[in-house]
Amino acid sequence: MNNAYLHFKEESLSLKGQFPELNLGQTEDGIPTFEGKLILSDEKSNPIDSYEIRIVCSIDYPQSFPFVFETKNRIPINIDWHVHTDGHACLCTWPEEVIYCHKGITLESFLSEHVIPYFFNQKYREMHGFFLQERAHGKLGTMDFFKEKFRTSNLKLIINWLEFIKSNPEPSRTNECFCGSGEKFRKCHRSEFREFKILPVETIINFIQYIKLSNPIFKN
Structure with missing residues (x-):
């Protein structure tokens, strides 16, 4: 069995006490799932609502997010509701997912930091219309x-800064920031530098290429 699937199954079983309404299952193709009722609770742990969900392990988990589905047709399959055409939830942008996964995710952190906030946001839209x-x-x-x-908002600057991060060691904390603001590095873009610097060089190159290919200002 795929190591990602084994890892996902082990984590699912370890979370049974924390999420008693969610159970380890599998798709018709044998891909492991964690599915059932997701309880949304307030700050005092009082239940306020629930959604029937199915979390399907990705083939390279935890290098990518599992796929999350709401299974009772409560949420429209519509990108305006942050749901892709195949029904899985749009939890964040592609580069955010890459960064989150590179830092290291577990099924527990994925649920607490991404899945639960996503469904709270859906609940808010159901109540308020946005x-x-x-x-x-x-x-x-x-x-x-x-x-x-x-x-x-200057994409050319962003590309230049990503190139700098890709190609250079971290500046001294007292140096002026590479962005040209005149601020000390430690007070300006140090956290952003560190967040992107830990990524593989190929990933940063992919980000740069994506920005260039997605914007007409770089066509010529």
Whole structure:
């Protein structure tokens, strides 16, 4: 059996006490799942709602997110509801997933940091007609991630800074930041440098190429 599947099964079994309404299962193809009722609780651990879900292990878990499905047709299969056409949840942008997975995820952290907040957001939309926090979809959402992360809307600068991170060691904490702001590195983009520097060089190159291919300003 795929090592990812074995790992996922072991983690699912270890979470039974923490998520008693979710159970280890499998798809018709034998891919392990963690499925059942996900309880949403308030700050005092009082249940406020629940969703029937199915989490399907990805082939290279934990290098990528498992796939999350809401199984009772409560949430429309519509990208405006952050649901892909095949029914699995859109939890975050592609580069965010890459960074989260590289830092290391477990099924427990995936549930607490991504799945539960996602369904709380769905609950909020059901109640109020809009999401409490929402980013654009697809390429626009990915560009928004980079702009928010580097605190600029200038994609050419973002590419330059990613190139710098890819090719250079970490600057001294008292150096001026590589972004040109005049601020000390430790007070400016140090956390962003460290977050991207731990990624494989190939991943940073992929980010740069994605930005270039997704924006007409780089066509010529």
